[in-house]
Amino acid sequence: MMDKALSDRKVKSVVICGHNGKFCGGADIREFSSPLTGPLLIPVIQGVESAAKPVVAAIEGVALGGGLELALGCHYRIANSKARLGLPEVHLGLLPGAGGSQRLPRLIGVPAALDLITTGRHVTAAEALQLGLVDRVTDRNTVDEAVKFALSVADQSPQSRRISTFPCPRHPDLDALFEDVMQRVRQRARGALAPVACVRAVRAAATLPFPQGMERERELMATLFTSGQARAQQYHFFAQRAVGRWSMPSGARWDKTKPVAVHKAMVIGLGTMGRGIAVALVQAGVSVVAMETNEKQLTDAKQAISSMLERGAKRRGVAPALDKIRYSSDHSRRSRSALTGGP
Numbered sequence: 001m002m003d004k005a006l007s008d009r010k011v012k013s014v015v016i017c018g019h020n021g022k023f024c025g026g027a028d029i030r031e032f033s034s035p036l037t038g039p040l041l042i043p044v045i046q047g048v049e050s051a052a053k054p055v056v057a058a059i060e061g062v063a064l065g066g067g068l069e070l071a072l073g074c075h076y077r078i079a080n081s082k083a084r085l086g087l088p089e090v091h092l093g094l095l096p097g098a099g100g101s102q103r104l105p106r107l108i109g110v111p112a113a114l115d116l117i118t119t120g121r122h123v124t125a126a127e128a129l130q131l132g133l134v135d136r137v138t139d140r141n142t143v144d145e146a147v148k149f150a151l152s153v154a155d156q157s158p159q160s161r162r163i164s165t166f167p168c169p170r171h172p173d174l175d176a177l178f179e180d181v182m183q184r185v186r187q188r189a190r191g192a193l194a195p196v197a198c199v200r201a202v203r204a205a206a207t208l209p210f211p212q213g214m215e216r217e218r219e220l221m222a223t224l225f226t227s228g229q230a231r232a233q234q235y236h237f238f239a240q241r242a243v244g245r246w247s248m249p250s251g252a253r254w255d256k257t258k259p260v261a262v263h264k265a266m267v268i269g270l271g272t273m274g275r276g277i278a279v280a281l282v283q284a285g286v287s288v289v290a291m292e293t294n295e296k297q298l299t300d301a302k303q304a305i306s307s308m309l310e311r312g313a314k315r316r317g318v319a320p321a322l323d324k325i326r327y328s329s330d331h332s333r334r335s336r337s338a339l340t341g342g343p
């Protein structure tokens with residue numbers, strides 16, 4: 001489709017948009033653990049950037065990872081005011097390996113690019129505009145606006161808009177900047193490889209011509225791509241989402257079930273965790289029966305819980321709700337509390 005649009009002489013400019021209100025969330029992470037299929041992203045982006053006619057990205061929803069890298073290959077970027085943009089690859093144990101680490105610093109400068117690439121944070125359209133990451137933000141239909149814009153620049157050469165040809169904006173003391181950032185990133189990364197590789201890739205953008213920078217990006221990405229850390233972080237991405245899908249054997253799900261008010265609870269076992277749970281429940285206004293079969297543990301727990309409740313009440317300037325808790329050492333007298341549990 002893109003080849004057709006670029007080679008058709010009747011087409012004077014092109015708009016790339018997403019589907020269902022989303023520009024692109026990036027590569028399919030599941031594909032990273034199996035042989036890659038489909039066209040390779042780097043040559044696709046190079047083809048877009050080197051097009052002889054203007055190409056405009058119409059960014060709605062999200063432009064993340066490879067999606068933002070594709071937008072960086074376009075000559076103009078128009079974003080919806082609700083859009084979010086970012087290069088979150090670092091959270092997957094990777095770096096923006098389709099030219100993102102080389103184009104972003106050339107577009108928005110080294111410090112801002114280091115921030116976005118090493119933290120993986122998403123920016124709003126407003127911040128993207130401020131950073132120079134997008135050219136225009138609209139509240140209207142983004143694709144319509146991008147088409148209007150593309151028609152208005154149809155007779156202009158995109159030559160001066162190819163980010164790969166931009167010099168990286170100069171910084172007064174590049175060595176000091178990278179030394180400082182690397183130190184902070186290493187501290188924060190606690191042994192993670194990707195954030196450090198991200199800094200190295202941006203350094204390549206700041207110090208090498210684009211083709212050599214791309215080669216360095218490729219080398220760094222190759223090391224990360226097969227690392228155990230990347231696999232673990234990608235597993236973590238899906239595991240986090242799976243947690244949100246849990247259901248009870250009855251089929252009940254946290255997001256489809258109405259909350260039930262809890263007035264009474266029993267905490268079984270008054271070790272460190274049980275004491276904390278009992279205190280939290282009492283402070284939330286729940287009547288608690290705290291059960292512990294070990295007499296010595298029970299005596300210690302009573303004292304510890306009372307002083308925690310007193311300290312908490314003092315901080316909040318209220319009376320301690322000591323009457324909300326009863327203690328028991330008789331396991332056979334488990335009450336019919338709405339909530340029963342213990343560590």
Ligand SMILES: CCC/C=C/C(=O)SCCNC(=O)CCNC(=O)[C@H](O)C(C)(C)COP(=O)([O-])OP(=O)([O-])OC[C@H]1O[C@@H](n2cnc3c(N)ncnc32)[C@H](O)[C@@H]1OP(=O)([O-])[O-]
Pocket residue numbers: 025026027028029030041062064065066067088089092096097098238241242
């Ligand atoms: C050289 C290569 C260069 C390119 C590298 C990259 O682009 S790296 C990529 C860089 N990009 C990123 O790191 C972006 C990662 N994604 C996100 O940040 C968010 O998912 C979101 C903001 C896109 C949507 O948030 P939201 O709260 O609206 O929705 P949600 O989060 O609940 O997800 C809905 C469903 O989609 C699934 N899924 C989502 N993304 C991916 C994916 N990339 N892949 C596969 N699956 C993905 C997700 O598992 C879930 O599936 P389920 O559980 O229903 O079976």
